[in-house]
Amino acid sequence: MGTTDQISAPKQVKANDRVKATDREKALAVEILQHFRDQKYEQAKALLAQALKSSEHPRFKRIQARFDLFEGCEADASKTIKNILPQIWNPGSWELALADNGFSRARLLQDQKILYFPLRKCGSTSLLNMMKTLAGEDMRGEHIHQEDHKRVSINLDKMGTDYPGYFACTVVRDPVGRLMSFFHGNIIGREHLKQEYDGLTEFYDLPTKPGLDYFLENLARYRQVFISVRDHTEPLVTSIGTKPEVFDWIGGLSKIADLAATLSARSGIDLPLLQEMESVENSTPPQPEMPDAVQSLYAADHKVYSAFF
């Protein structure tokens, strides 16, 4: 078929722009992170300070940003990430959000000229698998999220000129629905936080399988301590900006079939609508009243994207 993920798109970080870590640097980074995982934060921090005295490697700066977040210093974390983003391979959603530089990550199909911007808890498993089908590759089910590195960074404001003729699409969802889906499906159903930290019931004093009220009340702290929580709960506006008009197609979860039909028509390839998500995720549990802090976190999402939910 010839569709490829390896393109010479503008604004991409080339592999040879990155500085390779030495074996010593790699080992030190692993040791620092292990201290963190062992909940010995002060030791991890001291070791990082020591590492930063002798090395400027972005790997350590990334950890510095991670620790700034843990300490709740988002401004410091943002400053650090902005400085090193061009040197980072496969930046996470949290890093792009902190960089706040107008870039977003998309799955790109060059032959069909399609750009899909995946958003967590917005049908991205199904859509990314559709992209695989369009690319003539085997589907991966839930494992599709292990292919984050196949995405490209897109400057949303320049998308029209950088990618002329491309069909840019994304699926959005009511933030409360996203949050509930993440809580019930990932944290409770699949025990993501517990699995992530070797079966621990608490990590830095936060239960890995909390009650809903506790989780919502402490969402800000969960977002500081667990990167997976941060990645899954980033507001839409920090992931895809505040201009829905830059997309050729944008719609809610209920419109995924319409998007699949559009992509089929565009590519000439049949796209069965996939249901990769487990039933627990698709169920709609009662939505409690959100604490003020949660409402505040997603206020801009409602303002910009509510027409599409």
Place this chain on the structure above:
Amino acid sequence: MSELYNTDILRLTTRIPHQTRLEAPDATVVKTSRICGSRLTADAVVQKGVITAFGQEVKACALGQAAAAIVGEHAIGLTESELVDIADRFRTMVKTGDTDFPEKWSKLTLLAPVKDHPGRHGSVMLPFEVLEQVFLDTAD
């Protein structure tokens, strides 16, 4: 314990009381630390010089959250004279590390290690500064 990010401090970040904003406050104060960007918004109802209702939104670092948790515990029933007294003692502790609090406020000593981290001073002072402003705004 000399570690800044010790278990007690981290635990406090999940114990912030009064996180629901008030619908009809007598005063609303927003303060931002210029150093680290931490921000605290507080609503209060003050009757006869005493805080009778309190709500806060804390967008702060872990230390700012811990300070807000401790101060928030005692916000209801707080008078301006008690606040001024405790805030003065806290400022002294932040600058010198010396701790001298009445039993009721003894948890504030957990933040003593912040003395060696000037970049965090602004954040831990925010809960006191917003309440000082609340009393200024509601003074007769």
